[in-house]
Amino acid sequence: MNIERPTNWREDFNRRFEENGPWDSWSLYKMSYEIEKMNLIPEFSGLQAPKFLTNLQILPHQLEAAKTVIEKMNGKAILGDEVGLGKTIEAGLILKEYMIRGLVKKALILVPASLQNQWVTELNVRFFIPAIPYRKNTPLDHYDVVIMSMDTAKKSPHREKIYEQDYDMIIIDEAHKLKNHKTQIYEFVQSLKKKFCLLLTATPIQNDVFEIFYLVSLLKPGHLGNFETFQSSFSATKHSLKEEKYLKELVNQVMVRNRRQDTGIEWTNRKVQTIPVHFTEEEREVYDMLYNLKNVSSVFSSSFTMVTLLKEMCSSKEATYLTLKKMLEKCITKEEIDYIEEIINKLMYLEVNSKAEKVLEIVEQCNEKVLIFTEYRATQAYLQWYLNTKGISSVLFNGKFSKSKRDWVKQLFRERDQVLIATESGGEGINLQFCHHVINYDLPWNPMKIEQRIGRVHRLGQEEDVHIYNLAIENTIEQKILDLLGDKINVFEKVVGDLDDILAT
Structure with a gap:
């Protein structure tokens, strides 16, 4: 098919030339002027998006955060708002602003796999940004805004495909997952070209002060010096520092960090109890036998293995049994085997789980929806069985659930069951503002994991005071965990800022 150029323009031009006009149209000029005026951005201050x-509905603290990142931080920042204040909204707003100004065309957003679909929905529906989720064979050349799971991005061949692209902006959600500079994902992000970069995390320090050094170094290499300079300048060890x-x-x-009390929004209170x-x-007797294992068997000489077993015993005999059975296979001497089999035998005859009884007491007193966190799947299954024998309905939550299953579990908890029992992975990506009781059945070493857990219920939309119950068995490793959590919170507050209550004072 031949395409011919129109020739009537020539006749029209000749006619105007012979008649000396008209050469302009006032109405067309006005329309053109209005269009240009709408697209004009006369200065860089202020937001167009x-x-x-x-x-x-964009809240004032979210607007201010976006302005600060664009006007003062040149698009490279940690968005460190407390859990539930809308870091996703701030990131979307910043991305939209740069796209409107023509400074960003291609963007890569790295998120935990469980949050991928949530990000796609947010950007498309709320910000009119045509973002797509990355699948195995997605051609990156064809799409400008791609949302990809961290686990996928760091592996071949996806990593190499990303390196071939020229992304204007990189956004990383749950950026505290980059805290270890020796991991594959950290090295991958470090190697990315980053014209603009946003790191989203409510917990920029989780376990030690060096985590903030590595996060900041991703954004602005050298801002805190190299590792040796940082260590000497601030006399930094894991849980202490000077010149804070x-x-x-x-x-x-x-870093931009908003706290709940600074937003102008009226928040409900946290009421924290540590329950012995x-x-x-x-x-x-079983706990003491486990503690003595290091003197009996070389298999248990590893401090990690010993700590794991002691923590499991503070959780449930079911969790302890599974680890002991694995260790039994590695034992060599008859003395080791006999000792461990004796422990297993005593485990089997335990009729009481003191911590589970305390949970039952709390749940019955509340007579409302309760969210329970445990670190072990075996304990999770046991608690569901135990509560069921007492006439209390519950549903389990696993972070590996698909989006549809996560939504279904949330619906069951809202409409049918009194208790949701979640493992650690439930501390991210599920919002439960209709519940306001949280039991930390097992305490993690990391205080920010407790903050993430509480943030599932203490967030925008919560209308009741939130009650947190931290369980700890006296004269066990859980007592040491409580002490260490206090030290870690102290370091966090020195470097990042005050933190809402997560432990009873």
């Missing part, structure tokens, strides 16, 4: 997002005010000032140059639990004599 909100006037295009009429279906989105100067470090806080440096960190605040690349006492072992029965039989439970204590």
